Amino acid sequence: MKNKEIASRFNEIADILELRGENRFRINAYRRGARSVESLQRPIEEIAAEGALGDIPGIGKDLEAKIDEYLEVGSISFLEELRDETHQVLLDMLRIPGIGPKTAVLLYEELKLESLADLKRAALDHRIQGLPKMKAKTEENILKGIEFLERAQGRTPIGEAYPLAERIISALDELPHVTKISPAGSLRRFRETIGDIDILATSRKPGDVIEHFTHLDVVERVLAEGKTKGSVITTEGIQVDLRVVAEASYGAALNYFTGSKEHNIRLREIAIKKKMKLNEYGLFKKSRKGAEKRIAGKTEEEVYKTLGFPYIPPEIREDTGEIEAAREGTLPDLVEMKDIRGDLHFHSNWSDGTSSLTELAVAGKAAGYRYLIVSDHSKSLHIAHGLSEDRLREQMDEIDRINKRLSGFKLLKGSEVDILPDGSLDLSDDVLEQLDIVIVAIHSQFKMKRDAMTARVITALQNPYANILAHPTGRLLGSRDAYEIDMSAVIDAAAETDTAIEINAHPMRLDLNAATARMTAEAGVMISIGTDAHNPALEMRYMRYGVYTARRGWLSKEQILNTKTVTQLLRSLHHKRKQM
DNA sequence: GCCGTTTTCGGCCCGACTGTTTTCAGTCG
Secondary structure, eight states, X not given: OOHHHHHHHHHHHHHHHHHTTOOHHHHHHHHHHHHHHHTOSSOHHHHHHTXXXXXXXXXXXXXXXXXXXXXXXXXXXXXXXXXHTSOHHHHHHHTSTTOOHHHHHHHHHHHTOOSHHHHHHXXXXXXXXXXXXXOHHHHHHHHHHHHHHHHOOSOXXXXXXXXXXXXXXXXXXXXXXXXXEEEEHHHHTTOSEESSEEEEEEESOHHHHHHXXXXXXXXXXXXXXXXXXXXXEETTSOEEEEEEEOGGGHHHHHHHHHOOHHHHHHHHHHHHHTTEEEETTEEEEEOTTSOXXXXXXXXXXXXXXXXXXXXXXXXXXXXXXXXXXXXXXXXXXXXXXXXXXXXXXXXXXXXXXXXXXXXHHHHHHHTTOSEEEEEEEBTTXXXXXXXXXXXXXXXXXXXXXXXXXXXXXXXXXXXXXXXXXXXXXXXXXXXXXXXXEXXXXXXXXXXXXXXXXXXXXXXXXXXXXXXXXXXXXXXXXXXXXOOSOOHHHHHHHHHHHTOEEEEEOXXXXXXXXXXXXXHHHHTTOOEEEEOOBSSHHHHGGGHHHHHXXXXXXXXXXXXXXXXXXXXXXXXXXXXXXXXX
């Protein structure tokens, strides 16, 4: 799948054109094309093969030819020429916060830079102040920008960002004159990683709120402090932006600051066609005399309604079809936390978890669940004290004993069985047959060739007892890439063999991711959400990241295994055993 | 460079904050 490669090349073209001061609309066309290609739900090679590149929004004749060229020869000659004429340090400088194309070119030409190290040295030697429009402050900001770049590598996982945002929000919420406060941005859309944390509030005294915010304990450095907007870096190195708006604008502002940018642009374009104007202060209509009147803005619902749409939930505001679905009245009824009846991936202290079976039952019941699976590792996974077949039988007896003492709640007998390199399972069919639910997953030999890995997983799915494929791509956010595997083939096999695929809710996994989960469910495969918790006190709450990933994948509760009752769940899973 | 209920040319999302300026360009989201 070359979507990302092509998107990044279009963005690079845009960057270079911007450095050269080209027409900004031409630049924007490349950026729009890049976004469009990156957000495609399927491999661009497939679309090219169908001759349907021109149907992608933002892709016209020119960009289509460049995509074809890249797919055929692996490069784009136009970009190669641009690269030949552009020094790398110019592109490097664009990654420094505060430096845009104009400043980059000026610094490059005046200082004869060869690298970012040169720029840092120039700043330290005070050779930047004195250049046109550059003084001591500019120099200081450039140094800070370089430091930020060196320190803050990449984005923050939502599992870190969300709790931090909640702490800041609850601290600000205590202020007497803060009336409303909410997360916004990619955090509210529950993206798996967050660039910076956006928070929106309403207050009669916006300046006081901003001032309080910039003096919170978690603040290490203040980047900006205005009348309605404050921006800080926390001690963890995460940027947090706070905006304070008036009550009458809250809905419009929440919509604006939640994004995505692509979604917002679509909404604004629609507003313009309806002779309206949408900004963060509201939705406005122009009178004949040219005066503007606010016709919506207090709530998001009001903004969408006045534009002629139903409410679109934040998690799907990515311009991947939600505007069209809203127009046609076919928006999905997204799964919610309250629909979840149980956790379908959990470890006890029989393998590498921290808690006893009884403690699991107590925690599950306290969380309001009706069931919770015990899915300890199987024998091959020595490092996690995987259970032998005898130990697993003992555990099943113990679960039976505990269940007799419970009412309205059930521990399910499960196992997270290793998929061995040849695709066979680590436990015999005799034992698997006695389990309520069999999870299969890969924990070894990650570096197999793509075809072999795909065949390995498909073989496992063909076992009549395999119910759920867990963390199917093996990726760990920020530390390990997905292994080489053809997910389209795996999804097809799951559909054929009546096997579910997991959204692993652990915030460092989120595997399946939202886009693949959407593809999977569209193929008619059931999705299971499991926290993979090893410590209930800390990790059970990860369920929300799984549910929000499902929402980002457009899933309704009918497509999620663990919204079913125990009876429905076991009946649907055991259907496969009878079939095969 | 793309696009069309403004349709093959002439538009293209919009405003806050900063740092340098005396009225604004650059950057960011």
